[in-house]
Amino acid sequence: MYSNRWFSVNLADVELPDGRHLDHFLIRLRPVAVATVVNEANEVLLLWRHRFITDSWGWELAAGVVEDGEDIALAAARELEEETGWRPGPLRHLMSVEPSNGLTDARHHVYWADEGDYVGHPVDDFESDRREWVPLKLVPDMVARGEVPAANMAAALLLLHHLRLGQDTLP
Numbered sequence: 001m002y003s004n005r006w007f008s009v010n011l012a013d014v015e016l017p018d019g020r021h022l023d024h025f026l027i028r029l030r031p032v033a034v035a036t037v038v039n040e041a042n043e044v045l046l047l048w049r050h051r052f053i054t055d056s057w058g059w060e061l062a063a064g065v066v067e068d069g070e071d072i073a074l075a076a077a078r079e080l081e082e083e084t085g086w087r088p089g090p091l092r093h094l095m096s097v098e099p100s101n102g103l104t105d106a107r108h109h110v111y112w113a114d115e116g117d118y119v120g121h122p123v124d125d126f127e128s129d130r131r132e133w134v135p136l137k138l139v140p141d142m143v144a145r146g147e148v149p150a151a152n153m154a155a156a157l158l159l160l161h162h163l164r165l166g167q168d169t170l171p
Helices: 072-084 136-144 151-165
Strands: 007-015 021-029 032-037 043-051 056-060 062-065 086-088 092-097 108-113 116-118 130-135
Touching (some): 032 043, 032 086, 072 086, 086 108, 092 151, 136 151
Antiparallel strands (some): 043 130, 086 116, 092 108
């Protein structure tokens, strides 16, 4: 129905188990690469940004579309450097998620490093209001308060919290 370099909107004829058919819209998206660094003090590098679609502010990890033919981990490193000014050390795959699989085929691939080098002011500084090192121990409360509104970012941060701090915070 519609297509551009970022996404395509399609209409599918879905056959239900009982034989009935229904029209279902679906959005096809390119993969998204996500990355962050967790330093020796167990602080995670985050971006504070506004999302105009929901008119909301929140903490996020650096993320962007994987270009055609680009290695996903290299795309994650590129996005981190462009959006934060930090070049990550060796990246580790944290998780891959489908944030809205009832509507899109988007897959978000999240990576993290335990070291990085500051290489200068971010090229894409317009993508966030600020960039900060936030203690991982604060993540569960931030998520609970709605300060990390994107589900994929919340899941990744909670997993990093668990991996690095090795404790559950629920009673």
